[in-house]
Amino acid sequence: MYTTSSAFLDALIEHGVSYIFANLGSDHPALVEAIAEARAQGRKIPEVVTCPNEMVGMSVAHGFWQTSGEPQAVVVHVECGTQALAGAVHNAAKGRAPMLIFAGASPFTQEGELKGSRNEFIQWIQDVHDQRGLVRGYMRYDSEIRTGRNVKDLVHRAFQFAQSEPQGPVYLMGAREVMEEEVEPKADQSAAWRPIEPAALTPEALDDIGRALLTARRPLIVTSFAGRDPAAVPALVRLCDALGIGVLESVPNAMNFPHDHPLYLGNQWNQPVQNADLAEADVVLVIDSDVPWIPTVSRPSPSARIFHIDVDPLKEQMPLWHVPAQRVCRAQAATALGQLSAWLEGQSIDPAQVEDRKMHYAARHADRDRALAELEAAPVGKITPEYFLSRLRAAQDDSMIFVNEAISNYPNVFNHLSLNRPGAIHTSGGGSLGWNGGAAIGVKLARPDATVVALTGDGSFMFTVPSSVHWMARRYEAPFVQIIFNNRGWKSPKLSTLAVHPEGYAAHAESLDTSFDPAPDYVGIATAAGNGWGRQIKDPAEIDSAIAEALRVVREERKCAILDVWLDHH
Incomplete structure (x- = not known):
């Protein structure tokens, strides 16, 4: 039979999912059967990777996306497996790692009314009031599959959320009876559920930020994870080379800027010292950073002009967060950096000013290299x-x-x-x-x-x-x-x-x-x-x-x- 589970597997293939990282349980007979049937008939489905521990499985999906840019699927067992994901859910949410998590649910019938009805004692114990609520605060989207007739739509919508900025994990659940439901196959309509296009700077913000960087004496860019998008790195280098802007990494999550570049000024973590470059900067552009500095120990000068670009500039999942920026822009890093470089082409740049900046930051870079070599x-x-x-x-x-x-x-x-x-x-x-x-x-x-x-x-x-x-x-x-x-x-x-x-x-x-x-x-x-x-x-x-x-x-x-x-x- 072609079931909700069969359609679910087809929807994963339509979204380019290569792997299901699975920790299977008593809620998954329909999915296990659909996998076996697809293999027997030669129908393409994602490769199933057996994961004895749920957090490990979700961490595998996290690492796969970080290298490939392709979100994968994680399958776990009812609310027990959902809770066992634990820290991996936190990491994916905070690391903006898109992936689809699917968990089964205890059957909702107990007298044999439908195929998949309760037949094991554990299914009463694992029935909880709000399974989705266990992870809702960390998900970009969560829903329950209630019929196989629209399961593809739910999967498509889930991936649309997962892959739209700010990216992150999504969660679907479905009870045994629903996953066993026989349905008619549907055509691939995933192309109609594309993620939203990357956001860009408004003309006014572009002009304001560009002029601030152009006229600053000591412009500085602070970033943590612009390099999660490999396309952002050369865009950042182009802008910094053009204007002689120094780059400071704060709690870096990626390779954001070449470390041997003379404009690279190092990275700051929890060190209880004021960063000299941050204190000296008269214009600070924060791009893609959750913690650009720790105010109790290191912060920009009170007179510095601060600008902030991020796909999530409000940090909506952080109850306490603030950067005193005069412009806060919701934009994708590579897009915004490309806009700034294009904007510069129509401007008059003072070569002497740019050279002064480059010489200053190159000297700081060389000092850092010598200190590291001694260590x-x-x-x-x-x-x-x-x-x-x-x-x-x-x-x-x-x-x-x-x-x-x-x-x-x-x-x-x-x-x-x-x-x-x-x-x-x-x-x-x-x-x-x-x-x-x-x-x-x-x-x-x-x-x-x-x-x-x-x-x-x-x-x-x-x-x-x-x-x-x-x-x-x-x-x-x-x-x-x-x-x-x-x-x-x-x-x-x-x-x-x-x-x-x-x-x-x-x-x-x-x-x-x-x-x-x-x-x-x-x-x-x-x-x-x-x-x-x-x-x-x-x-x-x-x-x-x-x-x-x-x-x-x-x-x-x-x-x-x-x-x-x-x-x-x-």
Whole structure:
């Protein structure tokens, strides 16, 4: 029979979905049957990837989209599976990662009135008042499939929301009886449900921002994730080259601007210091940033003129948020940057002024390079993250894509890898740990030719559910290098406490309950689940050979490689 589930699968194909990342349950007999029938008849459906853990499965979908730009589907089990998505829902919402989540629902009949009626005790227990409400605050769209006659319309509408800026996850649910309903096949009408076109600057805003940048003494652009769209990077470089604008990354989520460019001024995270370039700027253009600065420690001059461009400039999911901008514009970064470059073609640009800006920022860039080089000096007897990352940088090539969940070493990763390629690095964009393992698999599935390197703290490694991650990487031939920055505990909670209570009891306590002593055998955990290769590194002299062997194992043996890198105790 052709059922609601059959039509659902067809709708996914019509939207270019390659994979269903599935954690199946008792609510999915119709979907399982439709998949089996399609395979038996040779009808095209997405490939089903078995995900023993729901958060891992959704993180795989997240990583796949980050590399391919193509949203995928996640299937989970009623409200239990929906809740188990947990932090991955947060990460996708905050990271603006589009994907479709489908969850079954407990049957709504219990006397055998319809096919799919309740026949297992768990179906009474899993019947809840508002299943969609569990995730509604994080979804761009949610709905319930109530009949198979319009299931394609619901899927099309869901993807239209997911792929329209600001992008994000969407959620559909359907009870067993509905998913078993026999329906007539419908033609592909997905082309009539396209995402909305990218928003652009108004002529007035374009002129105002352009003139401010043109006449400023020290113009500065602050961004966090403009580089999620690879097309935005060359557009940003063109504008900055034309006017000599410095670029500061705040909490970067992507490679937004080439790190070797003389106008690149580095990145700011939680460092409790005023950023000198931000303080000096007389015009600040914020493009695609959720946290352009932390006002309690670093902020622009009160006299600076501030402009803000974002597809979500109100930050509608953030109850407390404000940037004192004189123009707030809802526009897509690449589109707006292209408009600004085109606007400049009709303007008179002072070459001497542009050269002065470039020389000033180039000197700042060179100072930063020298300071970073000093931190990369070869250590004696212990490994520093700066030195390790400098050796990883020496081994990198254009095939590498990094997923970064190094937490307390976030700044070190962005500082010392010195990346220049759009799409070379991703973070989750959110704050729920455990994304990197699944994301690495998703990146590898999207780019089989790439060498994927996951950078993780030891705490975030355990959050990844490594038994599921490394089993999946083995089964679906998606090997990656996973590098664990092992400081034997949660360093970030310690840093947060000391930042608020620098001389308090915690500052003098022997234990803050953040230690992982005795250290788990991380290599053993991963290799047992995935039959990979691993090595624990404590001596700086071992780093180069270990990195080389890890890359060889992933590329030639097609197995995961785990490097457990021991740093100073947190």
